[in-house]
Amino acid sequence: MSTATAPSIHLHASDVARTQHAPGARRRKIGKILLSLLAIGISLAWIFPVYWMVLSAFTPNAWLRTTTPEFLPVHATLANFRAAMSGDGFSNSLKMSVVITITTVVAVLAFAFLAALAISRWRFKGRTTFILAVLFVQMLPAEGLFIAQYKMLSNANLLNSVIGISVLYTAAIVPFTIWMLRGFVAGVPADLEEAAMVDGLSRFQAFLRITFPLLAPGLVASGVYAFLQAWNEYTVALIALPSGDRATLPLWLSNFLSASAQRGVDWGQVMAASTLIAIPVIVFFLFVQNRMTSGLVSGAVKG
Amino acid sequence: MSQNVALGVPSSGSPAPAAGPAAQVPVPSRRTFKASPYLLLIPAVVILLLGLGYPIYWQILNSMRQYGLEQQFGQPAVFVGLDNFVRVFTAPDLWAVVVRSIAFCLVNAFLTVALGLGFALLMRAVNKVVRIILQVSLLLAWAMPMVAAVTVFKWLFDFRTGVVNWFLTSIGLDFFQGFSWLAKPWSFFFVATVIIVWMSVPFVALSIYAGLTSVPDEVLEAARIDGAGPWNITMRILLPMIRPVISIVLLLQIIWDLRVFAQINLLQQSGAPVSETNLLGNFIYQMGIGKGDFGGAAAVALFVLALTVVLSWPYVRSLMKEDAL
Known part of the structure; x- marks a missing residue:
């Protein structure tokens, strides 16, 4: 980049940085994907109680008493309200x-x-x-x-x-x-x-x-x-x-x-x-x- | 409004010495500057004296009086000195509650701030779409009214048809089949901690994230040029620069978590062992409103107020210092 004006030591340092760049970038990309997955997992966990409240509000009580919960609104009703x-x-x-x-x-x-x-x-x-x-x-x-x-x-x-x-x-x-x-x-x-x-x-x-x-x-x-x-x-x-x-x-x-x-x-x-x-x-x-x-x-x- | 104040003050003030019109001009404005702030403070001071000042005064007075059920029905309250304090503070049940409250407060406050800080750093690390998803879900949790949130968690942790027990049983933990979370103190406080952390993390995470975004890009760029990796940038630049925000949210969390009353009160309503799950507020509530021992309740309440002041004193001092008053 600045080869003409930069002192040789600086040039050397930037060369080292460039050679490390390729594997580092891949590792960073994988890291970023993992972090994104973590963030989405946290989002789901944090939003779940709110979702569950609304979902249960629209679900007839008979279905809420079943042993296996339903995670989608398949039996929606306004009777609870x-x-x-x-x-x-x-x-x-x-x-x-x-x-x-x-x-x-x-x-x-x-x-x-x-x-x-x-x-x-x-x-x-x-x-x-x-x-x-x-x-x-x-x-x-x-x-x-x-x-x-x-x-x-x-x-x-x-x-x-x-x-x-x-x-x-x-x-x-x-x-x-x-x-x-x-x-x-x-x-x-x-x-x-x-x-x-x-x-x-x-x-x-x-x-x-x-x-x-x-x-x-x-x-x-x-x-x-x-x-x-x-x-x-x-x-x-x-x-x-x-x-x-x-x-x-x-x-x-x-x-x-x-x-x-x-x-x-x-x-x-x-x-x-x-x-x-x-x-x-x-x-x-x-x-x-x-x-x-x-x-x-x-x-x-x-x- | 401020004009009225400005006009009203000189007429009620001491008569100004006779002077030429040129000299008179600055006088009212300077006086306004002295008198107005006090006038502006009056409404706030009056409401604080009424809503908080008088109750504190009543509390100090009645912590030194015998004020029980008889006094409710017209008997005069007798001055008993420090008898209430001695009676309440020599009973072992109070100290169990004190230790429990402080432990609960510290665990919740530090857990909340640690998670909030982690989430804030995570928001900085991921791309915009993921960050907005996380922010929206945190905001939804933050927006939930406390009573509604506790109610939902009671449903989630319901022993018969709750999702938590269903999930734990379905991954093979048969121990949790029909497990009654609110019936045992340790699981009761686990549920209480989950609720409080769930409710409090959003504020902490979003505040710290806002602090992180206010760190100037030039500083980070300079660090990157000097060869600092993400770890070093986080530990040596970001965290020190947002320390004021972190200490403010930690201060607020400690104060808020020491005053946890409602969540416990609501959870206790589903048949929890009350005396083993009381925090300070619940203890006072039952002593005063439940048993009618207002003298004893006032003594404990004063202790809670003192504890709050002691715990928050160093933080208030640092806030005032930072503010360079």
């Missing part, structure tokens, strides 16, 4: 889940966004303390607090109420969301806003037209994070919504399984119920997954 959705349990829980999740996501985004703005745009006294507190608070486990939270809600007559559990959810989700959004806000240079202000926009206008659109991916990622946390939450719901008819969907599913267990589990119905809860989340998750992963990660990396 009809049975799981019959009665008020599912629709009531769906309503509870929707209301609680929306309340939580809106509150989390508003509160966390303001706080993220404060700590990434201003240096003020107590800033380090606040960040330290946020970092510690987001690590506090629900089980370290839920007895006290239960007593707090019960003393305030807020057990089984939307507002009670929404306060607990918001407080639990806000810290990590602040941490996440902080990375995004810090990623938008304040100079940009100042440049817009020099061009005659007010601070508010500059923020709205310049900074806010740039933060949209971060807000979407945080919103999705908050949505998934609130929608899937079980532990706090277990103590905050002890009455069965005020259950959120995860709580309803676990009650549904327990009720079914009393007469020999009808796995078809239980899987139909699981699918009903999981599919909207999975679809939503995949729909925003690019922003979701880059959001979680860049928040974490920059944070």
Whole structure:
């Protein structure tokens, strides 16, 4: 390549490299094929529980009880879904889940966004303390607090109420969301806003037209994070919504399984119920997954 | 919104000394810069005090009171000092739960991060199509709601018609014919570990993979020119460069795996030996909500909070340092 200008030692080295190239390349190719097979095997293993849930949901219970499982949908039916959705349990829980999740996501985004703005745009006294507190608070486990939270809600007559559990959810989700959004806000240079202000926009206008659109991916990622946390939450719901008819969907599913267990589990119905809860989340998750992963990660990396 | 804040602050602040219009202009803006951050923090601080601060305060108070069933029905709670702590921490059952919880947490966290790192390196090594297949299946697993995931695994590990027992029996392991996974502690925790690793690896793998893709190509090119093979590039360049990401995900895993409660609670509902499968959270839940011993439960819960802080302290410090605050 560079024979004319390169010193002789360099030439020698590149010759050695070239002679090793041919067998090395073949070995690398075989290695790559093996790695690809491994990756596909892992993919199948990881996806199998999801596939099995959906498949079982569409399979009549009689076939699920046979000793040899069927791995393809040969007897598909919707009967399991009809049975799981019959009665008020599912629709009531769906309503509870929707209301609680929306309340939580809106509150989390508003509160966390303001706080993220404060700590990434201003240096003020107590800033380090606040960040330290946020970092510690987001690590506090629900089980370290839920007895006290239960007593707090019960003393305030807020057990089984939307507002009670929404306060607990918001407080639990806000810290990590602040941490996440902080990375995004810090990623938008304040100079940009100042440049817009020099061009005659007010601070508010500059923020709205310049900074806010740039933060949209971060807000979407945080919103999705908050949505998934609130929608899937079980532990706090277990103590905050002890009455069965005020259950959120995860709580309803676990009650549904327990009720079914009393007469020999009808796995078809239980899987139909699981699918009903999981599919909207999975679809939503995949729909925003690019922003979701880059959001979680860049928040974490920059944070 | 921020305009309102900017306008509101000077009027409520101390009266500015009279000055020419030229001097007045910068004053409000500088004041805004001082007062606004605190105003912006108010909603977050209020909700945290309400949802977490007050419960912690209640917990500290009641860990030093006799707060049992009688107090539920109106008896005043008597201050008993450290009696609750002594009572709870001298009972051997708590220490069994503590050891079990820490062991479970560490095994799961390190297993998850090791697998996640392996998967991330694998994603880097294979071509685009295979990588997308792997990413999509990891995302699907990640997206599964926790309760649905545990329910599916209960079905997979069902003793009578579960696929796992069918598979193990059909490859000749007759021991697993009708084997009840959730009935024995060791197999119970094996199932719990499978569930938690299955659920947590996607986040770790995709985060580390994102970290790997952020390593500049020039650096890798330079290493290749210097004669480094894939092994050396991985060990000496990639891993050191993505160490911050790895420590963050490991930190998160340790914290998350120490707070495993729901998965155990759900698995216990199918007739597992409860006292032998309790982790800390489940122990507290049964003590407080089950037996109504709120004083004792508060004492254990405070211990869990302290344990979390101690375990995560070095990581938080390194995060703060990295952040150069």
